[in-house]
Amino acid sequence: MKNKPLFQQMTIVGVGLIGGSVARSLKKHHQCATIVGYSRNEKELKKALALGVIDSYSTDIKRAVQGSELILLSTPVGAYKAILDELKDNLSENTVITDVGSSKQSVINAAKAVFGYLPPTFVPGHPIAGTEKSGVDASIDNLFAQRCIILTPLPETNREAIDKVRAMWQAIGAEVVEMSPEHHDHVLAATSHLPHVLAFSLVNTLAQMNEHNEIFRFAAGGFRDFTRIASSDPTMWRDICIENKEAILELMQIYEKQLKVLEAAIQTGDADKILSLFSHARDARDEHVIQ
Numbered sequence: 001m002k003n004k005p006l007f008q009q010m011t012i013v014g015v016g017l018i019g020g021s022v023a024r025s026l027k028k029h030h031q032c033a034t035i036v037g038y039s040r041n042e043k044e045l046k047k048a049l050a051l052g053v054i055d056s057y058s059t060d061i062k063r064a065v066q067g068s069e070l071i072l073l074s075t076p077v078g079a080y081k082a083i084l085d086e087l088k089d090n091l092s093e094n095t096v097i098t099d100v101g102s103s104k105q106s107v108i109n110a111a112k113a114v115f116g117y118l119p120p121t122f123v124p125g126h127p128i129a130g131t132e133k134s135g136v137d138a139s140i141d142n143l144f145a146q147r148c149i150i151l152t153p154l155p156e157t158n159r160e161a162i163d164k165v166r167a168m169w170q171a172i173g174a175e176v177v178e179m180s181p182e183h184h185d186h187v188l189a190a191t192s193h194l195p196h197v198l199a200f201s202l203v204n205t206l207a208q209m210n211e212h213n214e215i216f217r218f219a220a221g222g223f224r225d226f227t228r229i230a231s232s233d234p235t236m237w238r239d240i241c242i243e244n245k246e247a248i249l250e251l252m253q254i255y256e257k258q259l260k261v262l263e264a265a266i267q268t269g270d271a272d273k274i275l276s277l278f279s280h281a282r283d284a285r286d287e288h289v290i291q
């Protein structure tokens with residue numbers, strides 16, 4: 001006999017890659033009886049319905065959240081404030097809100113700007129899983145299996161709400177950790193935001209060169225590996241850069257210094273220095289990055 005699902009009804013605001021993958025995963029594990037979708041584009045919602053990712057939808061957000069125990073925000077983070085503004089008078093006290101946004105302090109600030117405080121049932125979250133693809137077509141039912149989810153509740157966040165969100169992620173195979181929003185933003189700026197900024201910049205650098213057709217034609221595996229993430233959604237990454245500005249700028253400055261050290265070593269033909277820099281990088285990667 002199947003266990004009772006964790007949720008009778010939830011609403012996914014933004015049924016794209018991440019929102020769609022949460023929906024598919026919950027369905028696969030029978031953890032939500034009814035999933036309602038909301039986004040701006042009805043064609044995409046119809047597609048999500050046809051794919052069986054959601055059970056119903058509305059392009060009216062107030063209707064979409066009616067009767068839902070849990071609301072998952074999974075649009076680009078820059079859209080959150082306007083969405084919460086529309087929602088604020090239509091939430092019951094017990095409705096749990098969570099999100100998947102890649103920056104966390106700005107999400108908390110957006111909620112505070114709307115409500116005047118972070119509602120105790122708002123549990124900010126971020127799955128450390130994804131791809132460079134976008135949209136519901138790219139969503140899959142095992143994206144979060146054995147992946148890490150970071151929750152960044154504040155001291156005033158309701159423990160029951162945190163436990164519900166934690167249970168949702170664990171039910172679809174993820175491991176949940178908690179940390180402060182500041183720490184999250186600092187760590188993610190280094191591990192995710194800086195690499196994306198670098199990949200976008202590298203591709204732009206090459207695309208601006210006169211012989212760019214030839215350059216891209218002869219691009220080998222290394223270029224492909226390094227720049228895969230530059231195929232990510234520009235809107236999403238614009239929002240992340242705006243919303244996590246300080247931490248990203250700090251990391252960019254540190255990176256620029258590193259690049260200058262390498263530039264000087266190449267300039268002066270300092271073979272030992274170049275070898276030492278590359279060896280150090282290779283050892284650090286081999287030690288910390290699981291293949």
Ligand code: NAP
Pocket residue numbers: 013014015016017018019038039040041042044074075076077079083100101102103126127128129130131132133134135136233236240
């Ligand atoms: P996506 O595939 O482009 O999906 C975004 C969804 O949000 C779409 O359904 C889109 O539909 C809707 N949307 C966009 N702007 C909106 C607005 N202003 N108002 C209402 N709905 C809007 O993006 P995603 O990759 O799933 O990313 C969603 C969130 O997950 C982002 O906050 C991102 O930071 C976070 N995240 C992404 C990854 C990743 O690898 N992609 C990983 C972890 C976390 P319409 O355009 O039809 O409205």
